[in-house]
Amino acid sequence: MRRVRANPGEGALLRGEILRVAEELLAETGTEQALTLRAVAARAGVSTPSVYLHFSGKEALIEAVCLRAWDELAESMRLARADDPFARLARRGQAYARFALAHPTQYRVLLMRPADHRAAQACFDLMLETVRDCVEAGVLTGEPEKLATRMWAAIHGCVSLLIAQPGFPWPEEIDDFVTNVVRMAGFGTAVAERLPRRGVLPTPRLGPALDAACRTLTDHDR
Amino acid sequence: MRRVRANPGEGALLRGEILRVAEELLAETGTEQALTLRAVAARAGVSTPSVYLHFSGKEALIEAVCLRAWDELAESMRLARADDPFARLARRGQAYARFALAHPTQYRVLLMRPADHRAAQACFDLMLETVRDCVEAGVLTGEPEKLATRMWAAIHGCVSLLIAQPGFPWPEEIDDFVTNVVRMAGFGTAVAERLPRRGVLPTPRLGPALDAACRTLTDHDR
DNA sequence: TGTACATCAGTGAACGCGCGTTCACTGATGTAC
């Protein structure tokens, strides 16, 4: 249980172990308040004051954990690739959602705290970059910043509801949900952008014209 | 500063005052952990043990605060009316978003905690009911449960990002954002529902056919 | 090659704090006779 002391020059090894254990405990306890330095030190097999050898305090430890989580999230999105820009957009959205659902507590802590701007920005930029590819390829129309923001909001809303309301009777499979949210964001934004802006929304009629448009959207791929 | 003691029979007055003060403090401090019984009692002008005359403990107090917040949220949605079902859907979505942005902390606590099922359900049912009206009127197509869930997720994602990432450079006005999210959810879901389900998303071509569809959507209202 | 010393990676005990909660009490108001 007790950790063997590191040799001179290898003191930084404990830092990595503390980070690992802190992430583990965060996932188990669910909140950053339940994450105590005493528990972290105990699980790392070390005395409590040892944490101060590598982090200036509790706040610094949590910040380091969050930074690492953001990096992992960005990396999982970076790994999602596809030649087709729209498919890449969907894959990256799904990678985001999968990471969130796989690390629910970390995701919640990530987005509950006032975000570290650079880390969140890096993550958003991956989304934005792919949306830009779609716009350039003529697959989406509109301002990439707005498109990417709405898409991020939609996916975030989906996973954060799934995390926070696990008892709620969700009407469809998670994968389908995410797929549809991505499609919805992509197509719906394009449609919404072309409608006139006004105070009261008009009642739209979905009929033959929309059916025809959907056929066109599909035909390309047959 | 010190509260005058209630007359016999009016002891329950303090209960209401404690709830009010607790909500106030929750909005100021931002987290449920920062909400202490001592602070609540002090602001109510009463000694700490007095809280126990009306609530069995801290947990019960927070639960009562949350229940009240859910009720307020549902009420604000109930007040958003319009004859046209699609306009009603948009108005209710906007009411939801406005409540969330006006009470950011309460909203976060609301959706962070494992939700009280009945309260959340009542709120969701208002959404579902309006979506059903839209489907019956031929304005939306698809299963109302799925449509409503996606719409809720989209709006929730929008407001929770706005709350959690206030420093993030949002590319558009909040009202426009919400309006577009509602449109996006409405139109996009309809489009997505009509596309064939497959593992990899196809690249859609937005062109003349979609433009024609958008004209049709708009024509109805001219 | 031996030894004094420096450094490095920790430890043990303690401090002070604020918290939720308990418990014996108080004192004004109402009520039975």
Added chain:
DNA sequence: TGTACATCAGTGAACGCGCGTTCACTGATGTAC
């Protein structure tokens, strides 16, 4: 109409707990001479 008593709406002081943090220390490893 007076008085003993019950009830109701609280209070003050204290308990025990777990937490973040500090501080003087230890003892193995490396190094200069």
